[in-house]
Amino acid sequence: MTSFEDLSNEIFYEIFEFLHSYEAFHSFYDVNQRFRNLFINSNHLITVDISSKSESILQRYVNCIIVPYAPRIKSLRLFDSFAHELFLSLSPIIKNFTQLQAITLNKLDNNYVRQIIDQLFSLSTLSSLTIRFANNVGIPPNIYIEIIHLPALKYCQISLNECKLLPCAYTSASSSIEHLVLNESFNLEQLDDLLSYMPKLRRLTIDDFCGFFK
Numbered sequence: 001m002t003s004f005e006d007l008s009n010e011i012f013y014e015i016f017e018f019l020h021s022y023e024a025f026h027s028f029y030d031v032n033q034r035f036r037n038l039f040i041n042s043n044h045l046i047t048v049d050i051s052s053k054s055e056s057i058l059q060r061y062v063n064c065i066i067v068p069y070a071p072r073i074k075s076l077r078l079f080d081s082f083a084h085e086l087f088l089s090l091s092p093i094i095k096n097f098t099q100l101q102a103i104t105l106n107k108l109d110n111n112y113v114r115q116i117i118d119q120l121f122s123l124s125t126l127s128s129l130t131i132r133f134a135n136n137v138g139i140p141p142n143i144y145i146e147i148i149h150l151p152a153l154k155y156c157q158i159s160l161n162e163c164k165l166l167p168c169a170y171t172s173a174s175s176s177i178e179h180l181v182l183n184e185s186f187n188l189e190q191l192d193d194l195l196s197y198m199p200k201l202r203r204l205t206i207d208d209f210c211g212f213f214k
Contacts, residue, residue, distance in 0.1 A: 005032075005034070009038060012028075012035075012038055013038070013042065013044060016028075016038075016042075016044070017044075020047065020048075020049045021046045021047055021048055021049075021065065024039075025039065025061055025064070025065055026057070026061075029064065039064075039065065039069075042072075043072075044072070045072055045073070045074040045099060046065070046069060046072050046073045046074065047073075047074060047075045047077075048065075048066060048073055048075065048076050048077065049077045049079070050076070050077065050078050050079065050083040050086060050087075055082065058082075058086065062086060062089075062090075066090070067090075067093060070090075070093055070096035070097050070098075071096055071097070071098045071099060072099065073097055073099065073100055074099050074100065074101050074102070075100070075101060075102040075103070075104075075128075076100065076102070076103045076104070077103075077104040077106075078103070078104065078105050078106065079106045079107065080106070080107060081107070081109050081112070084105065084108060084109065084112045084116065085112070087116065087119070088112065088115055088116065088119065091119055094119055094122045094123065095122055097123060097125075098124075098125065099125060100123055100125055100126060101125055101126065101127050101128060102126070102127070102128035102129070102130075103120070103123075103126060103128070103129055103130070104129075104130040104131075105129075105130065105131045105132070106130075106132050107132060107133075107134040108131055108132065108133050108134060109134050109135075110133070110134065110135060110139065113133070113139065113143055114143070117143060117146055117147060120147075120150055121146075121150065121151070123150075123152075124151065124152060125152060126150060126152055126153060127152050127153060127154045127155065128153075128154065128155040128156075129147065129150065129153055129155070129156050129157070129158075130156075130157040130158075130181075131147070131157070131158050131159075132159060132183065133159060144158070144194075145197065148175045148177055148194075148197055148198065149174065149175055149197070150176075151176065152176065153175070153176055153177050154176060154177060154178045154179065155177070155178070155179045155181075156177050156179070156180055156181070157180075157181035157183065158180075158181070158182065158183065159182070159183040175197045175198045175199070175200065175201075176200055177198050177200065177201060178200055178201060178202045178203065179201075179202065179203040179204075179205070180194075180198065180201060180203070180204050180205070181205040181206075181207065182204075182205070182206050182207065183207045
């Protein structure tokens with residue numbers, strides 16, 4: 001009978017495609033040297049999901065996969081404050097993420113907003129950004145303006161609930177966003193001013209349409 005380890009490398013790579021990179025790492029990395037080499041020698045791009053897991057295990061994942069293979073990471077999904085702290089700790093190597101195209105920041109704490117937005121400007125290939133703030137209250141309008149002016153951004157999903165009104169873009173707008181998704185309800189007065197920054201916008205999605213008329 002053929003054993004599991006008799007399968008070809010190509011089949012294992014297909015299996016990895018169905019798993020989050022953390023799950024693949026946790027399940028296979030320490031099996032033997034062959035599986036470790038599958039991670040090390042692969043040209044496959046990596047999707048990274050970081051949520052509430054053991055801090056020690058996550059730190060090992062960071063040291064073994066994220067740091068050495070940053071140029072292969074195509075997307076990051078960060079789900080809690082520990083994950084956001086971890087992302088900030090990558091600041092010294094942030095420019096190594098040369099193929100990072102998409103980031104999801106869930107429950108982003110106000111305390112990390114300024115630092116993380118500054119870090120995002122170092123990602124020249126970032127074309128998709130989803131941000132859900134833990135608490136929109138206290139987020140200054142200039143933060144939203146900076147987000148929509150990330151240089152390569154094409155898709156942006158964000159919440160404006162409780163945000164103060166944005167100033168209208170009186171100068172030439174330069175946002176590259178083509179698809180904007182607004183989560184939660186927001187004030188109708190915000191829409192015109194927000195759209196004044198996005199001359200390339202082709203698609204607008206409003207999740208809470210009832211709240212649109214708030």
